[in-house]
Amino acid sequence: MSTPPIPSAYRFPDEPDAVELRSFTHGLQPERVPHMMEQFTEDWRQHGVDAWNRVPNHWRPDTDDPVGWWTLPTYLGDEFVAPLLGAPAHTCILQPSVHWTIQCLLSSPEVGARGDEVLVSETAFPSILHSAQRWSTLRDLDPHIVSPTDARRVDREALLGAIGPDTALVALSHVGFTTGACLPASFLRSVAERAQRHDALFLLDGYHAAATRPIDVTHLGCDLYVGGLLKEASGSAGNTFVYLRNGLDLTPRLTGWFGNAAPFEFRTKPHPHPDVRRRFLGGTTAVAPMYHAVEGVRLLLDLGLDAVRDHSLTLTDRAIARANALDVPLRSPRAADERSAMVLLEVPEAERLAAHLKEHHVYTDSRRNEVLRMAPFVWNTTGEIDRAFDLIGDALAAGTYRSRSVDTSGPVT
Numbered sequence: 429m430s431t432p433p434i435p436s437a438y439r440f441p442d443e444p445d446a447v448e449l450r451s452f453t454h455g456l457q458p459e460r461v462p463h464m465m466e467q468f469t470e471d472w473r474q475h476g477v478d479a480w481n482r483v484p485n486h487w488r489p490d491t492d493d494p495v496g497w498w499t500l501p502t503y504l505g506d507e508f509v510a511p512l513l514g515a516p517a518h519t520c521i522l523q524p525s526v527h528w529t530i531q532c533l534l535s536s537p538e539v540g541a542r543g544d545e546v547l548v549s550e551t552a553f554p555s556i557l558h559s560a561q562r563w564s565t566l567r568d569l570d571p572h573i574v575s576p577t578d579a580r581r582v583d584r585e586a587l588l589g590a591i592g593p594d595t596a597l598v599a600l601s602h603v604g605f606t607t608g609a610c611l612p613a614s615f616l617r618s619v620a621e622r623a624q625r626h627d628a629l630f631l632l633d634g635y636h637a638a639a640t641r642p643i644d645v646t647h648l649g650c651d652l653y654v655g656g657l658l659k660e661a662s663g664s665a666g667n668t669f670v671y672l673r674n675g676l677d678l679t680p681r682l683t684g685w686f687g688n689a690a691p692f693e694f695r696t697k698p699h700p701h702p703d704v705r706r707r708f709l710g711g712t713t714a715v716a717p718m719y720h721a722v723e724g725v726r727l728l729l730d731l732g733l734d735a736v737r738d739h740s741l742t743l744t745d746r747a748i749a750r751a752n753a754l755d756v757p758l759r760s761p762r763a764a765d766e767r768s769a770m771v772l773l774e775v776p777e778a779e780r781l782a783a784h785l786k787e788h789h790v791y792t793d794s795r796r797n798e799v800l801r802m803a804p805f806v807w808n809t810t811g812e813i814d815r816a817f818d819l820i821g822d823a824l825a826a827g828t829y830r831s832r833s834v835d836t837s838g839p840v841t
């Protein structure tokens with residue numbers, strides 16, 4: 429049985445036998461989160477409005493780096509997000525949601541100036557796929573949606589072939605949220621090169637990739653890389669980020685006064701901030717989520733992203749072997765180089781199977797009642813994978829779970 433590399437750094441639910449396999453939705457809470465939230469209420473109490481200028485540096489207490497609520501989005505971007513992405517200094521900033529970042533991007537005149545098509549795979553997450561369609565009624569930016577392959581993956585050949593002189597932006601998921609398939613770096617580099625040849629921008633959504641493996645955005649050649657810290661990085665709502673390639677000039681129309689060059693001069697005309705990252709800020713930034721945003725990232729960086737990936741591969745290897753032994757088809761890739769942290773099993777009545785496992789304190793989820801999703805992570809062991817698959821094997825053999833009821837107490841599945 430493998431040992432989880434950093435189990436004591438997380439807070440587990442009050443069920444001694446719980447097996448949490450949903451890192452693709454919400455990671456376990458890092459130990460330091462309650463302490464950090466206490467620091468927020470203390471800073472608020474002690475410093476009031478002055479906290480915008482200066483608070484004690486709880487994020488890097490071993491340094492003298494000055495930090496205040498005003499500078500936190502870029503400070504945490506530099507200190508914690510950039511190392512996750514292999515990004516250079518001054519290229520990353522925290523964001524409230526991927527959705528917001530995409531709105532800012534599509535509202536930038538510099539996008540439409542490059543062409544009149546937004547090229548997006550149908551497999552992209554709604555924050556991108558729906559936005560590309562919605563903006564087409566406001567701007568001369570037509571969505572060009574590329575259908576997936578029969579295996580529901582990005583149709584790489586069709587996508588590359590579709591990049592041309594009309595393309596303004598190519599937007600892809602680094603890891604598909606419905607397949608767990610990771611697009612290979614060689615393909616992404618070809619997309620980047622072709623996009624560059626046609627003066628188009630290239631955006632990658634790495635929500636399911638960042639924090640699960642080392643990433644090198646410069647090597648991939650993308651112009652923007654978005655993602656969030658809610659999943660494997662164990663953050664919470666309001667903890668997303670964007671990387672903007674050095675030299676990228678964008679002036680989002682949606683920018684707010686926090687993205688203005690001289691906000692406290694209250695000039696009558698807007699003036700974009702010289703740091704392009706800050707132009708992706710809107711109104712007053714929500715400060716509380718930034719207190720705990722990077723505690724999970726800190727743990728993963730301390731462990732090393734190579735070790736995180738190695739442990740993930742050990743766990744997904746075991747899950748795949750157990751699925752093979754049960755003859756359960758997989759929707760996620762088997763090959764290690766295309767695999768993400770997720771394993772997706774094609775099972776009948778997946779929703780009911782997830783409910784059955786939940787009753788036994790094994791937490792997975794299902795999508796469209798077609799696949800059972802699991803993403804074992806640094807807090808899991810191969811023994812836990814075995815426990816999950818023992819239950820799955822028994823349930824599939826007996827079949828009784830197929831007629832059980834499903835808890836429909838809320839909209840979130």
Ligand SMILES: Cc1ncc(COP(=O)(O)O)c(C=O)c1O
Pocket residue numbers: 524525526527528553555601605633635636656668
């Ligand atoms: C691939 C991907 N992109 C984006 C999001 C969420 O984006 P947002 O921050 O807009 O809620 C998710 C959420 O699960 C996702 O899986």
